[in-house]
């Protein structure tokens with residue numbers, strides 16, 4: 001049972017280390033830093049995509065404007081409509097033609113205005129993102145510095161706890177300690193618990209027959225979550 005006591009002592013100290021780790025991970029300092037970092041990592045790709053979209057829309061717009069000008073040009077053919085009528089041409093035919101062309105022009109015009117709106121929106125989005133990127137770059141410099149200092153303090157705290165842990169580790173069987181560390185690094189915590197009614201208190205799995213025998217004499221492992229189990 002000495003091993004169990006040692007492990008429990010170790011675990012109690014270790015929980016302090018875990019608390020510091022968790023506090024650091026959830027800290028405002030880290031959050032600000034990693035959010036800014038992640039934004040800045042993604043920003044160039046987003047800016048590039050917006051830029052490509054704006055260029056694509058502008059190219060379509062240019063084509064449409066050209067098409068509009070071309071069709072408008074064909075209307076000039078009807079400038080001499082009066083002459084044609086004088087020459088006895090069928091006026092209804094020409095009138096129909098002019099109406100069709102006008103309709104086409106109207107349709108293109110509305111497409112053009114929708115596109116202009118899209119280009120403007122895309123451009124505004126680009127500018128806003130660019131502005132935010134520049135602001136975040138400034139913030140990032142500050143956040144990095146603050147986070148660095150914060151980390152240094154936390155590392156100092158962790159070092160103190162770690163020194164105590166190193167001393168305690170000496171009293172633990174190396175094989176068991178290795179397993180403890182492996183579980184701990186898998187974020188299994190607490191690593192060692194007292195069985196409750198022959199069940200793992202954390203996941204509820206019942207001990208097997210051999211598990212019950214082992215736990216009567218010392219430590220066993222939960223078959224499901226692999227925590228160390230002992231009898232209180």
Ligand SMILES: [Zn+2]
Pocket residue numbers: 200201202203204205222223224225226227
């Ligand atoms: Zn379990």
